[in-house]
Amino acid sequence: MTLSRTPITPNGPSQDDDPETFGRREQDWRNGAIVYQVLVDRFAPSAQLDAKRALYPPPKVLREWSETPQRGVYLREAKVSSHELEFWGGDxxxxxxxxxxxxxxxxxxLYLNPIHLATTNHKYDALDFLQIxxxxxxxxxxLRLxxxxxxxxxxxxxDGVFNHMGRNAPVFQDALANPNSPWRDWFAIGxxxxxGARAWVGFQNLPELALENPAVRAYxxxxxxxxxxxxxxxxxxxxxxxxxxxxxxxxxxELxxxxxxxxxxSLVVGEIVNYxxxxxxxxxxxxxxNLRQIVLGLAAGDIAPSPACRMxxxxxxEAGSAGIEALLKSWVVIDNHDIPRIATQIPRESLRRMVQVLQFTLPGAPNIYYGSEVGMTGGDDPExxxxxxxxxxxxxNPELLxxxxxxxxxxxxxxxxxxxxxxxxxxxxxxxxxxxDRALETTIVLANPADRAITERVLLANAFLMDDTPLVDALAPAELPPVCNVQAGFITVTVPPESALVLLPRERSLGGYSRYKRVR
Structure with missing residues (x-):
């Protein structure tokens, strides 16, 4: 099969400085969004819990909101772990x-993990995609939500889980039991x-869908x-x-x-754990x-700043034909439901804050996993x-602030x-x-992962950032003096250990005169 290389969204030059480019980007909600991720079952306690108890029959277990998830045991008959059948009742x-x-x-x-009909609490084992x-x-x-x-x-x-379904899905059970089932060729069975069926990375509860079948793609x-x-x-x-x-x-x-x-x-964003x-x-x-690996590698000392910059x-x-346009829409993930929470990954506050500054300043849409904004901890799934x-x-709460x-x-x-x-x-x-396209909107980010302060002379190849322009730290109190001044395209700056500065140009007060009057 020959694959078309036509980009899905032709966007023109990837780093165009035309004012219309930035105006168009601003009109697209997908660019630079702030994404908040929610597991519906775990986000807010239901006011209707007593009326819903029948929806959690054994071997499902309904937990108290004050309890924390713990790894369970494998249930051979259900072909899932017991913690996958523990619920907290959010709706x-x-x-x-x-x-x-x-x-x-x-x-x-607002990004929701799967909401379709499924057996487990995480819902990645769909029984019917079209049912809630x-x-x-x-x-x-x-619809009210x-x-x-x-x-x-x-x-x-x-969240679309279109690589596989759940083993308990009626269409799969019929396909498995009946060689003449109309669903037989929706799966690889043998x-x-x-x-008895090809399953996602060997998890028997997740039989893979045969996307090569046009009927599956149509559905x-x-x-x-x-x-x-x-x-x-x-x-x-x-x-x-x-x-x-x-x-x-x-x-x-096609999708x-x-x-x-x-x-x-509309947005289609993929969990692609590749370059x-x-x-x-x-x-x-x-x-x-991939961006997550660069940022965390920098924080851990596994990747030095210079190669991290090149990466x-x-x-x-190399961001496809769309260039930075696609990266502006891409989600910058540090933690989520598959990864230990950021406060557990990076317990040292200074390094954690440096990582978060990069998450919020590099191109893309920061993904906030519910609870990370208040400092929740938790290791591997299900913790x-x-x-x-x-x-x-x-x-x-300092984390929330x-x-x-x-x-x-x-x-x-x-x-x-x-x-x-x-x-x-x-x-x-x-x-x-x-x-x-506006020089005074320039934002300069300098991160120091080392355990000591670093002073360095840095070149800013920004032709319209005027000489002698003061740069202030956006994350510091407003009353503090500028961190440094631009000097013919250079700055000399000291970055404290395990921290990041976000520097903004502040136009000098020159009695009504502006050096930026013809370069805005």
């Missing part, structure tokens, strides 16, 4: 009751497979009443695709085009795990999927949301600029 109604928190934080996108899991509510409850999210000026992205995304299209018509604004790199570039391209046909401007590169010709955006520049230069700690949502500061910075700085990316010339610091 759409309880999520709606806490949208104020998400909105006040400054999130622009009753523990969460009904289709009408979902959509309306509430949109009324707050936010978008809603759903004695050569453990459990998932190609038909007018397919899964992808129906939820978009119901008000969803996009899809995050689970294990997207295993769907392959051609089917990703993305189907989504755009149904809802122009992004050419994948961005098949999909709008990726969950940027970042290469990723931008990282604990119920939301509402007791930590307090005005004196820090997160609000980072989000406010992005809201205030257009360059961080939709700006281009350019390296600054440094040796022992990770140093880069985010730029637009």
């Amino acid at each position: 759409f109604a309880s999520l709606r009751s806490r949208l104020d928190h998400i909105q006040a934080l400054g999130a622009t996108v 899991s009753p523990e969460f509510g009904t289709r009408e409850d979902f 959509v309306a509430d999210v949109h009324a707050r000026g936010m978008k809603l992205v759903l 004695p050569q497979y453990a459990g 998932l995304y190609a038909d007018p009443d397919s899964v992808v299209r129906r939820y978009l018509r119901d008000g969803a604004d996009g899809w995050r695709l689970d294990t997207a790199f295993e769907l392959g570039p051609e089917y990703l391209r 993305t085009r189907a989504a755009h046909q149904e809802k122009p401007g 992004p590169g050419a994948w961005l010709d098949s999909i709008d955006a990726v969950m940027n795990f 970042l520049e290469r990723q931008v230069n 990282n999927r604990g119920p939301m700690r509402w007791d930590l949502v307090r005005e004196d 820090w997160m609000r500061k980072l989000i406010a910075l992005r809201q205030q700085r257009r360059a961080l949301r939709v700006g281009n990316f350019r390296l600054a010339e440094a040796n022992r610091l990770l140093a880069f600029e985010r730029t637009t």
Whole structure:
């Protein structure tokens, strides 16, 4: 099969400085969004729990909100671990009751882990993609959630698990038992497979869908009443695709085009745990795990600042035909439901804050995993999927105050949301600029992962950043003096250990005279 190399969204030059480019980017909600991720079962306690208890029959277990998840034992008959059948009872109604928190934080996108009918708590084992899991509510409850999210000026992205289904899915059970089943060729079935069918990375509870079958693709995304299209018509604004790199570039391209046909401007972002590169010709955006590795490698001392800079520049230069346009839409992930929480990964506050500064200043859309904004901890699954700690949502919580500061910075700085990316010339610091068509919107980021302060003379190859312009630290108190001044394109700056500076140009007060009057 010959694969088309036509980009899914032709966007023109990747680092265009035309003012219209930045205006267009600003009009696209997908660029530089603030994404807030929620596991519906774990986000907010249900007010209707007693009325729902029948929805959790054995071997399912309904836990108290004060309990934390612990790894269970493998249940051979169910072919899942016991902790996958433990529930905390959150639903759409309880999520709606806490949208104020998400909105006040400054999130622009609400991303929900799977909501379709499934056996487990995580819902990655679909029984029927077109049915809502009753523990969460009904289709009408979902539509009310959509309306509430949109009324707050936010978008809603759903989780599409289209590589596989659940073993208990009626279509799979019929296919497994009946050689003449109309669903037989929806799966790869035979004695050569453990459990009788090809399953995702060997997990027998997750039989893989045969995407090569046109009927499967029609059901998932190609038909007018397919899964992808129906939820978009119901008000969803996009899809995050689970294990997207295993769907392959051609089917990703087809799915993305189907989504755009149904809802122009919708988002398709893929869980692609590879180098992004050419994948961005098949999909709008990726969950940027490669970027995560660079940032965490820098923090751990495994990657020195100089090669980290080259890696970042290469990723931008090789981001498919769309270039930085695709990276602006890509999600910058540090923690989520598959990864230990950031406070557990990086217990040292100074390094953790440096990583978060980079998460919020590098090109892309920062992904906030529920509870990370208040300092929740948790190791590998299931410990990282604990119920939301509402007791930590307090005005004196330093983690919450820090997160609000980072989000406010992005809201205030257009360059961080939709700006281009350019390296600054440094040796022992990770140093880069985010730029637009306006010189005074330039944002300079310098990160020092070392355990000692570093002073360095750094070249800013920014022709319109005027000589003698003061640079102030956006994350420091406003009353502090400038950190340094631009001197013929250079700055000499000291960055404290395990920290990052975000420097903003401040025009000098020259009695009404402006050096920027003809270069804005």
